[in-house]
Amino acid sequence: MTNDLHAKIRSNPKYAELVRKRSTFAWLLSAVILIIYYGFIMVIAFAPKILGTPLSEGSVTTIGLPIGVGVILSAIALTGIYVYRANTEFDDLTKQLIEGTK
């Protein structure tokens, strides 16, 4: 049963659209989190003093803290963005694709 259905799905332009849209989005967001995280790590490795700069004149709190917490919050935000788009747009597209093929 599957071979026939699979061939039909593969020839449906919506399938190509789904695969293209989703992988572009997934790799784009992966690149964003990789850049944020490795940017953070590179600063730690090569210029740790930058993160030790005080937030303001005379304060003990350094800019490293909001930056570190910011990386954590950006990870949460990016997963939220992906789940929102995948569970609406991509799932709708998948549904149309499967119903249109059956």
Next chain:
Amino acid sequence: MKRLTSFLPAVSAGLLALVPSLALAAGDLGQTQQQPTNWSAIGMFIVFVGMTLGITYWAARRTKSAADFYAAGGGITGFQNGLAIAGDYMSAASFLGISALVYGSGFDGLIYSVGWLVGWPIILFLIAERLRNLGKYTFADVASYRLSQTPVRSFAATGSLVVVIFYLIGQMVGAGQLIKLLFGLDYVYAVVIVGVLMMIYVTFGGMKATTWVQIIKACLLLSGATFIAIAVLAHFGFSFEALFAKAVEVHPKHMAIMAPGTLVSDPIEAVSLAMALMFGTAGLPHILMRFFTVADAKAARKSVFYATSFIGYFYILTFIIGFGAITLVSTNPEYLDVVKGGLNLRGGNNMAAIHLAHAVGGDLFLGFISAVAFATILAVVSGLTLAGASAISHDLYANVFARGRSNEVTEIRVSKMASIGLGVIAVLLGIVFEKQNVAYMVGLTFAIAASTNFPVLVMSMFWRGLSTRGAVFGGFIGLAAAVILTVLGPTVWKDVLGNPVAIFPFKYPAIFSMPLAFFSIWFFSITDGSDSAKAEREGFDAQLVRSETGLGAEGAHAH
């Protein structure tokens, strides 16, 4: 099975009777480092154990098929699974280990936290839904989807077991130290008690019991950590500046705790650790296994979002807790180790969060947090043991040795025997590795996961050219590289084996072992001209349809 479940209440009653008397007996030994027996802690510990054994009993009655045992019948919701993933992931190593790192080095603890979190977006974007669509019980189902079952499953099971065993070591060490301090129990007894309880949960309750133990533990841990963090901030008038100022004043490293540098100073070390933490998360078998407990890809995605939010929130809390320990614990001689001096804490620095709980909430709250930390360890080791046992029974036994000719009953029986075997191994290794920092141990686990399971899984999902030879050779080369470099590195060769100088200079091998694994997978695949390799490449299109659309996925709802 019936006989086994009716055996449970007796075991639970036996344990309830055993624990206080052991604690009393140990209390009479009069060791200077132990604190007096804390009855509220013991009470809450007993309540937790009783409750979880009750759940195990309930789950055991409902665990009949292999799908129930491995994947809780696929009936867990996205939110529940998110909590359970968080419960699986917020290990004692991250709670006790990261707060200890922050306590000892300040900012550096945050580097670990960030690294542990950023693997989650990657899991969501690239792995979660494809894993759910392609697999059934273990990640080996996915890796071997269009490849030759026997070699690929043998490899995947080996990779899983190595990761599980290393991770278990870190958990057992944390457990032993915690219970030693709390109950005045000997380290060895403590580790044995954890081992026995974990074997009971997994053997009788399977994934259902393990999931609910994790959900309850996640709620307890999040509320306990929130309370400590709020109490610390309240002490400083909810001013972070005041908290940090006091920490800088009392910590021997002073301003150095507010910037990176003391723990990760070498750029290669920093990037290597970062790679291990980020990609290792996506190669942990007990985490990957959780995606098979939900109904479909939609729920799998949701569970990652909830998990990431809970885990991120929790790491921000551990940072506050670490600084709270610097300001409120290191300044109080009651918590310090008088023999070692300096910042050294009674019971070891991994106890920073536990002492802080006592400092802000007294004996009763210490009892609560100790019971929670203990629950944390039990939940995580149970998840690990279940993943290891599944690798043995579902991958090695059912698909390699019996080659699909086994039935569900024998498969589950093998799984239960494997759980017990793994429990015994965990106890023995927990004793050997008593003196290690548990956070390092987990770091090593991640390096292995990132160099072994992750490359094979990603290549099997995304690369048409992958062949069985490439997956198996590449995977084993990555595994061997990660393990050998770990053994030859400073943590094992120098600190554990006592040699004067490490042969391999870096603590974290991932920067070498992970690219080596990817390269080997690629190389041994493109040079594979066999007919089977050709068929495997042709199988990619069909695999892609299922992985993208969920058509034909196990237990999928809508279609």
